[in-house]
Structures are given as structure tokens and as C-alpha cells.
Amino acid sequence: xxFVYLHLAAFGFWIVANLGxxxxxxxxxxxxxxxxxxxxxxxxxxxxxxLISQNRMAGEADKRADLDLQISLLTEHELTKVADVLNQIAxxxxxxSSSQDDLDEAARSVAPERVLDRIEETSRR
Numbered sequence: 257x258x259f260v261y262l263h264l265a266a267f268g269f270w271i272v273a274n275l276g277x278x279x280x281x282x283x284x285x286x287x288x289x290x291x292x293x294x295x296x297x298x299x300x301x302x303x304x305x306x307l308i309s310q311n312r313m314a315g316e317a318d319k320r321a322d323l324d325l326q327i328s329l330l331t332e333h334e335l336t337k338v339a340d341v342l343n344q345i346a347x348x349x350x351x352x353s354s355s356q357d358d359l360d361e362a363a364r365s366v367a368p369e370r371v372l373d374r375i376e377e378t379s380r381r
Contacts, residue, residue: 267291325375329368339363 270291274283285291339362346353353359 267295325372326368329371333365333368336363336365 270285271288272278273281274285274288274291276283339359343359343363346359
């Protein structure tokens with residue numbers, strides 16, 4: 257907010273001074289052309305800085321998304337191993353499961369490379 261207050265004070269003083277409301281101070285920009293030019297140039301620079309900042313933030317968000325994907329794929333791989341071990345324990349203890357098909361599907365290994373390749377193929381389209 258300091259930025260806003262500073263600009264409010266500077267532009268407010270400029271306007272008040274050039275309207276002749278301050279006794280003893282001559283108006284140096286009675287048509288406010290110089291003020292408009294200064295505001296336009298400042299807007300150009302500010303918008304450039306905002307775009308640069310947004311590009312950096314988008315890059316960081318992409319990195320976070322990639323990390324999240326890698327963590328999810330690693331978790332999926334580990335859960336697949338756990339499901340396989342549970343299947344083996346159930347088989348050894350001769351425990352019949354009512355959802356054996358679901359356990360078999362969960363025990364199937366997921367290849368992270370194939371998932372990443374598929375994501376890249378989809379994003380290219």
C-alpha cells in the first residue's frame with residue numbers, strides 16, 4: 257500500500273498545484289500532458305514487471321506440478337507393491353477375498369515412464 261499512497265500523494269500534489277489551488281506556486285503543466293505521459297510510461301514499466309513476475313510464478317507452478325506428479329507416481333508404485341504383498345499373504349494363508357479381481361488389478365505394476373509418455377502425447381495435441 258505504500259506504493260499506492262506515494263502515488264496518490266505525488267499525483268494529488270501535481271493536480272492540485274497545476275490547478276492553481278496552492279498560492280504562490282505557478283502551474284507548470286496546466287493541461288496535464290506531462291502528467292499523462294509520466295503515468296503512461298510508468299504503466300508500461302509496471303505492466304512489464306507484472307508479466308515478468310507472472311512468468312516466474314508460472315514456471316514455479318510447473319515445477320511444483322511435475323514434483324506432485326512424480327510423488328503420485330512413486331506412491332502408486334509403492335502401493336502396487338503393498339497390494340502384491342497382501343495378495344501373497346492372503347494366498348499363503350489361504351484366505352479367499354470377495355474382491356480378488358480388485359486386488360489383482362491393484363497389484364498390477366504401473367510403469368511411470370508410460371504414464372509420463374502418455375501425458376506428453378496428450379499435451380502435444
